[in-house]
Amino acid sequence: MTGTLGDRYRALLRWYPAAYRAERGEEIIDTYLDLARPGQRWPRPADVADLARGGMRQHLRARNALGLADALPFAASLALAAAAALAGLWLVRAELVNLPDGAGWHSVGRFVGLGAVAWIVWLLTPVAAFTGHGRPAVALALLVTAAMIPAAALSSYARPPMFVLVPQLALGLVALAVPARRWSPAAAAGFVVAAAIAGLAALILPADHYFYYDYYALLSAMPYAALVLTLAIGMAGVYFTGRRDPRAWWPALVLLGPTLLLGLTLPGGSHQQYPDWSLAVGWAAAAALIAVAAVPAALWLRARRTPGAHERCPTCGR
């Protein structure tokens, strides 16, 4: 029975680098077996998650890039603050306008379209995060945001433009790594700053209610959101580096994709605040490609800078 359980734990160790597994694998399995309950036949779900996380961290460690794993919760908190701030802006300035006579869609209560539902869910995610339920709340917000696209296509309700939805989804994907524990006062202060910036933007952005759906009049706010996010990442990078914190500039790498996608409207012409469809698709594809390729490129560079630094297991006695 124990042999079977050991084999099942051993199978999960495939997530670790082969060299590390060869040196440390049996020790990890023996410790799991010591902790197993009488009659236990399968690894517990928490053990599976533990080994998946441990395997990922060892792969990063082998490349001298553990700071990337450490940076994920911070980057996720920043992404969640940005996503919630933007949701507040869209809800107040784009969804709470009067629907004019003759508009080709139905309103959702006192809101213009389906976007209001998603933005309200996004605004609740920081509250959920403060109580330790950030991840399921972000997952729900992502689901609702993505579901708006087919829902609008199949109904007479309007949805926000893709220029707004795509960066929101990208921020949400990063925000999924938000810490499961309750947040610190520093994180709360970050959210207050994000809310203040969003509130200020809602006050000073030009109103143009001739548009049926006010999003297009507000798209100019998105590059500014990218700028604020870049400044926050830059300040964090300087702070972490000064404190010799291993997170250093890794949050910049994690948030590269969402930041580039917030600049989706930058290639817009002088006659409109958004680019042509083909240009926008090209920008989004390039942003996604750069963001995805930047991670292995950074890891490769780190591994090259410190060759052989972690090829062995330091506490294995070899």
Place this chain on the structure above:
Amino acid sequence: MTVPMREPTFLILTALARAPMHGYGLITEVAELSGGRLELRPGTLYGALDRLADDGLVALDREEVVDGRARKYYRLTDRGDAALRAETERLRRNVEAASARLAARTSLRPVTGVARTGLTALGGAA
């Protein structure tokens, strides 16, 4: 400037301060030190041990065979000892500062306490 230790790191070093320990022993000791609040899993524990070894704070002490299983014992290094002492001192100063503030706050409380008691008593009578 150094980064404050995370709680699992602090508790692992604290557990090793008494004597060298193996992985299972460390997990049970950390759980006891945290009053059952922190349950390290092996994947997390060995990842933390490797990281502490990278930083020179822990090292392999010895290897023993118990019930047919090879058990490795880990110990605190001199550098780990110094890091744990520094973090303990930092926490002690924080606790002292908080205790002083709370003591000052308590000395201001009796008036509020009497008022509350009075209101509670009135509410109870009603």
